[in-house]
Amino acid sequence: MAGTLTGRLMESLLKLNNCTIRFGGLTAVSCFSMAIAKGELVGLIGPNGAGKTTVFNMVTGVYRPTEGEVLLAGERLNGLKPYAITGKGIARTFQNIRLFGSLTVFDNVRAAFNLHLKHGPIHALTRGKAFLNEEGAIEKRTLELLKIFNLERFRKAMCKSLPYGDQRRLEIVRALATEPKLLLLDEPAAGMTPTEKSNLMKLIEFVRETFDISVLLVEHDMRVVMGICHRIYVLDYGVQIAEGPPSEIRSDPRVIEAYLGEA
Amino acid sequence: MDKLIEVLQQLVNGVSLGSIYALIALGYTMVYGVLRFINFAHGDIYMLGAYSGFLLAPLFAHTFKFGEFDTFTPENTLFILSGAGLIMVLSMMICATIGVLIERIAYRPLRERPRLNVLITAIGVSLFLQNMTQYRLGADPKAFPQLIPVYVIEGLGNLTILTSQLAIIVATIILLIILRFVVMKTKIGLAMRALSFNPTACSIMGVNNDVVISFTFALGSALAAAAGILVSMDSPSINPLMGNLPGIKAFVAAVLGGIGNISGAALGGLIIGILETFVVAIGFPQWRDGIAFAVLIVILLFKPTGILGRVEREKV
Amino acid sequence: MSRSLLNLVFALVLCASISFFGENFIASNFAYYYDILISIGVNIILATSLNLVNGYTGQFSLGHAGFMAVGAYASASWSNHLDPIIFGIVNGSGNPVATNAAMFVSMLFAGAMAAIAGFAVGVPSLRLKGDYLAIVTLGFGEIIRVAILNLDFLGASRGLSVPGTYTNLFWTYGSVVLCIYVVLSLVHSTYGRGFLTVRDDEVAAEAMGINTTKYKVAAFVVAAFFAGVAGALYAHFKAFLTPEGFNFFRSVDVVVIVILGGMGSTIGVVFAAVLLTILPEALRGLAHTEFVPAAYQVLLENRLILYSLLLIILMLTRPQGLFGDGTAFKKWLGRSRAD
Ligand SMILES: Nc1ncnc2c1ncn2[C@@H]1O[C@H](COP(=O)(O)OP(=O)(O)OP(=O)(O)O)[C@@H](O)[C@H]1O
Ligand SMILES: [Mg+2]
Numbered sequence: 001m002a003g004t005l006t007g008r009l010m011e012s013l014l015k016l017n018n019c020t021i022r023f024g025g026l027t028a029v030s031c032f033s034m035a036i037a038k039g040e041l042v043g044l045i046g047p048n049g050a051g052k053t054t055v056f057n058m059v060t061g062v063y064r065p066t067e068g069e070v071l072l073a074g075e076r077l078n079g080l081k082p083y084a085i086t087g088k089g090i091a092r093t094f095q096n097i098r099l100f101g102s103l104t105v106f107d108n109v110r111a112a113f114n115l116h117l118k119h120g121p122i123h124a125l126t127r128g129k130a131f132l133n134e135e136g137a138i139e140k141r142t143l144e145l146l147k148i149f150n151l152e153r154f155r156k157a158m159c160k161s162l163p164y165g166d167q168r169r170l171e172i173v174r175a176l177a178t179e180p181k182l183l184l185l186d187e188p189a190a191g192m193t194p195t196e197k198s199n200l201m202k203l204i205e206f207v208r209e210t211f212d213i214s215v216l217l218v219e220h221d222m223r224v225v226m227g228i229c230h231r232i233y234v235l236d237y238g239v240q241i242a243e244g245p246p247s248e249i250r251s252d253p254r255v256i257e258a259y260l261g262e263a
Numbered sequence: 264m265d266k267l268i269e270v271l272q273q274l275v276n277g278v279s280l281g282s283i284y285a286l287i288a289l290g291y292t293m294v295y296g297v298l299r300f301i302n303f304a305h306g307d308i309y310m311l312g313a314y315s316g317f318l319l320a321p322l323f324a325h326t327f328k329f330g331e332f333d334t335f336t337p338e339n340t341l342f343i344l345s346g347a348g349l350i351m352v353l354s355m356m357i358c359a360t361i362g363v364l365i366e367r368i369a370y371r372p373l374r375e376r377p378r379l380n381v382l383i384t385a386i387g388v389s390l391f392l393q394n395m396t397q398y399r400l401g402a403d404p405k406a407f408p409q410l411i412p413v414y415v416i417e418g419l420g421n422l423t424i425l426t427s428q429l430a431i432i433v434a435t436i437i438l439l440i441i442l443r444f445v446v447m448k449t450k451i452g453l454a455m456r457a458l459s460f461n462p463t464a465c466s467i468m469g470v471n472n473d474v475v476i477s478f479t480f481a482l483g484s485a486l487a488a489a490a491g492i493l494v495s496m497d498s499p500s501i502n503p504l505m506g507n508l509p510g511i512k513a514f515v516a517a518v519l520g521g522i523g524n525i526s527g528a529a530l531g532g533l534i535i536g537i538l539e540t541f542v543v544a545i546g547f548p549q550w551r552d553g554i555a556f557a558v559l560i561v562i563l564l565f566k567p568t569g570i571l572g573r574v575e576r577e578k579v
Numbered sequence: 580m581s582r583s584l585l586n587l588v589f590a591l592v593l594c595a596s597i598s599f600f601g602e603n604f605i606a607s608n609f610a611y612y613y614d615i616l617i618s619i620g621v622n623i624i625l626a627t628s629l630n631l632v633n634g635y636t637g638q639f640s641l642g643h644a645g646f647m648a649v650g651a652y653a654s655a656s657w658s659n660h661l662d663p664i665i666f667g668i669v670n671g672s673g674n675p676v677a678t679n680a681a682m683f684v685s686m687l688f689a690g691a692m693a694a695i696a697g698f699a700v701g702v703p704s705l706r707l708k709g710d711y712l713a714i715v716t717l718g719f720g721e722i723i724r725v726a727i728l729n730l731d732f733l734g735a736s737r738g739l740s741v742p743g744t745y746t747n748l749f750w751t752y753g754s755v756v757l758c759i760y761v762v763l764s765l766v767h768s769t770y771g772r773g774f775l776t777v778r779d780d781e782v783a784a785e786a787m788g789i790n791t792t793k794y795k796v797a798a799f800v801v802a803a804f805f806a807g808v809a810g811a812l813y814a815h816f817k818a819f820l821t822p823e824g825f826n827f828f829r830s831v832d833v834v835v836i837v838i839l840g841g842m843g844s845t846i847g848v849v850f851a852a853v854l855l856t857i858l859p860e861a862l863r864g865l866a867h868t869e870f871v872p873a874a875y876q877v878l879l880e881n882r883l884i885l886y887s888l889l890l891i892i893l894m895l896t897r898p899q900g901l902f903g904d905g906t907a908f909k910k911w912l913g914r915s916r917a918d
Binding site for chain 3: 300301303369372373376377378379380381382383384386387388389390391393394395397398507511514518549550552553556557559560563564567579
């Protein structure tokens with residue numbers, strides 16, 4: 001048992017060590033530590049305002065932790081710009097959908113291929129063979145990704161014209177286009193019907209396996225989270241109140257209290 | 264000793280110039296506070312203030328004997344001041360109305376649109392006001408009528424202070440006191456502060472945001488008009504483009520003090536005025552208009568919140 | 580060579596032949612229209628390049644005339660001091676090969692200097708958004724103008740005369756073609772989608788690994804380069820420069836064109852540049868006909884009143900400009916072709 005635990009910790013892809021962030025007088029997250037192993041699907045839950053999104057923002061460099069450190073495969077991420085962190089292999093979606101509103105569905109995904117682009121502005125001007133080949137490859141790859149999420153029929157539509165649920169799924173596709181090692185999903189199933197939700201969860205599980213990535217999932221619906229997550233962290237008022245496999249979390253009195261308190 | 268007098272002299276010049284910037288800056292900062300947008304046309308309200316005075320003065324010239332006194336005497340002081348005061352108050356009322364109308368017609372329909380659209384509209388309004396004034400009243404400079412006698416105040420030794428400079432400083436102090444009272448002690452002032460703190464909460468709490476915003480425009484425009492009148496007493500040549508540079512400098516003042524912050528705007532105005540005066544005094548008169556931009560760039564790079572501003576972080 | 584490059588070369592050759600065969604004919608028989616034609620070209624370059632910053636990248640620069648000034652004065656000084664030495668051109672006259680070579684080099688120099696200025700402005704302005712950026716770029720534009728006013732070797736307020744009116748239809752429309760080509764091929768690539776993501780949502784763009792800073796600087800530098808080229812064309816057309824020719828209102832002209840054409844629509848902006856160059860001329864012509872009462876003449880002659888109303892009305896009724904992002908126009912083109 002001890003052996004597997006240390007083994008897991010050594011392999012951990014993402015590590016947060018005692019991260020704290022304050023906004024003025026408000027401590028949004030306090031002394032939070034977590035570890036996500038390669039290939040793991042981890043849940044992050046907590047009542048409204050618990051600090052889940054803030055954890056995402058600290059990991060992706062949108063906010064800088066006031067204290068503590070964020071490590072990806074042992075490398076410190078503190079102070080890196082968000083785009084650089086994405087470059088290291090962390091991609092995310094947003095709770096309040098942030099698609100590129102003036103672009104088509106296709107272009108939303110294509111834009112995210114920028115990160116691993118071999119050709120730059122000069123090639124865009126000369127439009128040589130290698131450049132056109134790369135553009136073609138990106139187009140193919142974009143369509144493949146859209147297809148996985150059953151969105152390729154919308155490829156020419158403006159992204160804002162999509163139904164709400166499809167916009168959320170498009171955000172996931174866009175994040176995958178950056179070829180991440182770790183995918184952060186902020187309430188990807190918000191506003192979906194129960195069937196849509198369970199379909200999405202299957203899809204997330206499928207993506208995690210096929211792309212061999214780790215996933216950190218924020219979701220309010222307990223049943224959904226319990227169903228697919230390997231492990232779950234629970235935050236309340238910025239403080240971690242529980243951590244463990246779904247079976248333990250379900251029966252943890254502090255978790256029950258936090259959620260009952262909310263209701 | 265001479266050096267001290269010289270510094271004191273420049274300080275007085277700087278403060279009177281800075282008072283003008285402060286009065287204009289207040290309008291920028293208050294509008295930014297409630298609407299989060301820079302009213303590009305604010306400098307032109309200042310210009311319209313001067314032109315209102317220019318057009319109003321002849322109507323009252325006979326009653327108040329404008330231009331007929333050479334000095335203040337104990338007998339005529341009150342008479343002169345009430346004449347000048349009347350022109351100023353009327354101009355302030357006219358400009359307040361114009362400010363409210365501009366907001367109603369051009370800005371309000373755009374309130375939910377991207378801020379850039381409002382900015383573009385404001386540029387349009389600014390161009391419109393300048394060029395309409397040019398069209399109706401001519402592009403050439405006009406001589407502003409003498410509302411108060413302007414001369415060097417006696418008995419100050421080597422210090423040269425004009426009555427007009429004194430008028431600017433005193434009037435600004437009075438206006439600032441009134442403004443402070445309005446903002447801190449009245450209901451509508453409270454609503455203004457609440458609105459700049461949180462618009463949604465404010466309307467949920469039953470405040471009529473539209474009324475508060477109109478009031479803010481009225482207040483800001485009135486102060487700019489006062490600045491226009493005061494400045495024209497001191498340098499009595501006005502033209503339709505006179506609002507451009509002071510407008511931008513006052514904007515810089517507002518940013519310097521921390522945009523959205525009322526005391527900051529007044530402080531920023533004084534600092535810019537004094538800086539500008541000293542830049543000229545130490546021998547770089549050609550850079551007097553450049554210094555404000557330099558300050559702006561430095562501020563935005565090193566302390567974008569200004570001296571008294573608070574941090575606002577975008578929530579993600 | 581790729582197809583797009585071939586098209587570019589073809590367009591350039593077309594410009595060259597029109598200039599070679601038609602230049603003198605147009606210039607001597609239709610001098611007035613020739614002037615307008617050149618002005619249209621200069622405005623197209625200014626507007627399509629600014630569109631990269633204000634339209635595609637979603638920043639708001641109000642100082643484009645400043646970069647144009649840098650280019651104009653750079654190319655004028657270059658021609659004043661170096662043309663005699665390098666190309667043996669005395670007082671602006673020399674054989675066509677020499678003058679055209681001189682024009683090319685001075686245009687490049689103008690573009691390079693303006694691009695450097697663009698970099699210098701772009702880097703510190705990056706942290707700013709919307710209104711702030713607008714005012715800072717306005718400030719930079721003014722500082723450039725004030726600097727010229729204070730620099731004696733640039734003629735200060737006296738103005739600077741430029742030797743040789745080398746600007747012709749080829750250089751003007753060749754630059755137009757090149758500028759449009761550069762903007763369009765940049766934007767229509769995976770790399771170039773980055774500009775649009777910066778406009779749409781900077782936070783999301785960064786989260787997708789896009790270095791928004793780099794894109795903003797790139798947009799500023801490319802736009803400034805072409806503004807500089809436009810300045811060189813202007814300098815070698817007017818033959819005399821004053822700082823007042825590059826004031827805030829010149830920047831406003833360009834901004835109005837971009838907004839009317841539709842921010843982020845190159846074809847719309849080109850159309851608007853043509854329209855807004857001709858319109859003031861047409862109105863000025865109209866002002867002096869018998870149909871217009873004397874009182875309204877000034878109104879028609881003042882382009883800024885027209886522009887101000889245009890800005891306000893556009894923002895109230897059609898903020899996306901005449902053609903929006905260009906899709907409506909493309910549709911219209913497509914339909915009329917199909918009919
Ligand atoms: N930029 C910010 N400035 C000030 N306070 C902030 C900021 N961002 C987040 N907060 C505060 O931090 C706390 C945690 O917010 P967060 O968005 O992380 O909660 P959450 O767990 O994601 O909630 P929800 O389930 O509603 O999405 C909240 O009190 C929020 O108001
Ligand atoms: Mg959240």
